[in-house]
Amino acid sequence: MLEASQGQTVMMLVFAFTIAALVTEKYHRVVAALLGAALAVYFGAFVYGLFSAEEAVSSFIDGPTMRLVLGVLLLMEGLARSGLFQFVGLWIVKLVRGSAKLLFVSFMFLSTFLTLLIPNLPAMLIIGAITSSVAKQTPIRLRKWIIYEAIACNAGSIGLMISSIPNLIVASEFGFKFSDFLTLTTPLALLLTGVTTLVGLWTGDLCEEGYALTVEVDPWKAVRSKWTLVRSATIFTVVVSMLALSDKTGIPMDIVALMGSVAMLWLGGAEPEEVLRSLDWGTFFFLAGFYVLIGAEERVGVLDLLASSVAPLYELPGSISASATLWIAGLASGIIDNIPITLTLIPIVERATQTVGASPTLMAWALAIGANLGGSLTYFASPPSLVAVSILEREDRDFTTWDFMKVGAPLTFLHLALADVYLLLRLTL
Amino acid sequence: MVPSTGKDEKSQERAERPPKRASEVTMDDYAKIRDQVEYAVKPFIKVKVYKPEGIEEEEFRALEGDEEFEKEVEKLASEYIRSRRK
DSSP, X not given: OOOOOHHHHHHHHHHHHHHHHHHHTSSOHHHHHHHHHHHHHIIIIIISOSSOHHHHHHTSSOHHHHXXXXXHHHHHHHHHTXXXXXHHHHHHHHHSTTOHHHHHHHHHHHHHHHHHHSOHHHHHHHHHHHHHHHHHHSOBOHHHHHHHHHHHHHHHTTSSTTSOHHHHHHHHHHTOOHHHHHHHHHHHXXXXXXXXXXXXXXXXXXXXXXXXXXXXXXXXXXXXXXXXXXXXXXXXXXXXXXXXXXHHHOOOHHHHHHHHHHHXXXXXXXXXXXXXXXXXXXXXXXXXXXXXXXXXXXXXXXXXXXXXXXXXXXXXXXXXXXXXXXXXHHHHTTTSOHHHHXXXXXXXXXXXXXXXXXXXXXXXXXXXXXXXXXGGTSTTSSHHHHHHHHHHHHHOTTOOHHHHHHHXXXXXXXXXXXXXXXXXXXXXX | OOOOOHHHHHHHHHHHSOSSXXXXXXXHHHHHHHHHHHHHHSOOOOOOXXXXXXXXXXXXXXXXXXHHHHHHHHHHHHHHHHHHHO
C-alpha cells in the first residue's frame, strides 16, 4: 500500500471532517460541502501548492454534469408545477374508488412513476399530499400508505437516467445512455415496486374497516390551467425523447436538458420566478462543493491511497466485487446522502478496477443502484423518507420514526438482495 | 410584554425542531400541494377569524384543527347561505 505524505494526511483530515459533518448534520449539507471545498483549496493550493486555486474551480467541477443537473432540475420543477401529477393521482382515485387494495397498488406504482420523471422530493410531496387528502375522507391507514410510498419512491429513483442525481453523475462519468437505464434499471424499479406492493398487501392493515370513497372527486380542480398542463407535458415528452436520442442526434445531453429547461421556463406556463425560487439550489451547490473537494482529493493522491486499499476486492470475480460495491453503496447511503457516496466511490472504483484490469461498467451500475436503494434504510437517508416522516408527524400524532425504520430497513435489505441477483443475471450471464 | 415577531417564532420553532427532518420550506410546499389536492377532493375556503372579546387566547387558538368546531362552522356556512337565498 502507498504511504501518505504530510499534504495528503491533511487533505485526508479535511475529507474526514466533511464526511463527519455530513453524517452528524452539525452543519447544513451545503455548508459542510462548501466548507470542505474551501479547506481543500486552502490547504491544497495555498499551503502545500499541490494544485492551483483556478484549477480547482475550472477543472475539478464537472461542467457537463452540472449543466445536465441544472437543466433536468429546471425542467422537472416546471413539470411538477403544472399539476399534471396531482391530476393523474386524483383521476386514479376517481377510477378505482371502492377498493382499498386497488388504490394501494395504483398509488405504489404512481409513486414509482413520479420518481422516474421528477425528483424524488416533489414526487413524495405530491403522492403524500394526495394520500393524506384521501385519508381525510376515508378510513385508510395513512401511516402504512405513506411509508410504503416513500419506499416505492426510493425504488423508482433507480429507474431512469433523470430519476436521481447519482444516476446523472454515473451516466455522465461512464457514458451511459438514456436507453441503457430504460432497458436495465426501469424493469428493476418496477420489479422492486411490485415486490414491495405485494409485501404491503400481504401484511394487510390497509384501512380501518369497510372501505368506501363516498366523496366525488374532480381531478381538474387540482389543475391551474389545462393549457399549461398540456404545454408542460409536451415540452417534457419532447426533451425526454431528445435525451433518449442524444447519441443519434449528436446533441450532448447537457445541452438538450438546458434547451429543454429554457423551453419550459418560456412556454411551460409556470411563473419563471416561482420555478427559480423553488428550484433545489441546495443540491446544485452541494454538488459543486463536493466536486471541488473530491477533485482536490483525487489530484493530491488521497483517492489513490483509498483505491489501493480496496483494490484486492476488485481482484475477486466480477460478481463478488459488484455485489460488494452494491451493498457498500447501499448501506453507506442509508446513513449519508447518496451524492457524496457516489462522487467518492466513482474515482475509487475506477482506479481500483484499472489497477486490477477489471471492467468498471458492472461496478458503476452496482454503485448507482446501491446508492439509490439505501434511501429506505433509515428515516433520514433520502428526501422521500424524510418527507414521509415529516408528513406523518404532522398528520398522525402516534407516529414515531421507529415505525418507519421497522418497515424500511427490512425492505431495503430485500431490495438490495433482489437488485444484486438481478444485476448479476443481466450483466454477467 | 413585547409581542413576538414572526421571525422570532420561526427561529424558536427551528430550535425546537428535532434534527433530520424535511425542511420548513419543503413542508410549506407540502401544505400548498395538499390544499390544492384537498380542494379537488372536497372544496373549502379559508377564513380569518379574530379573537372575540373575553376569550382566552390559548382557548381561542385551540380551535385551529378542532374538528368539532370545523363541523359547526360548516353548519353555520350552510345555514347562512340558505338564509341568504330566501
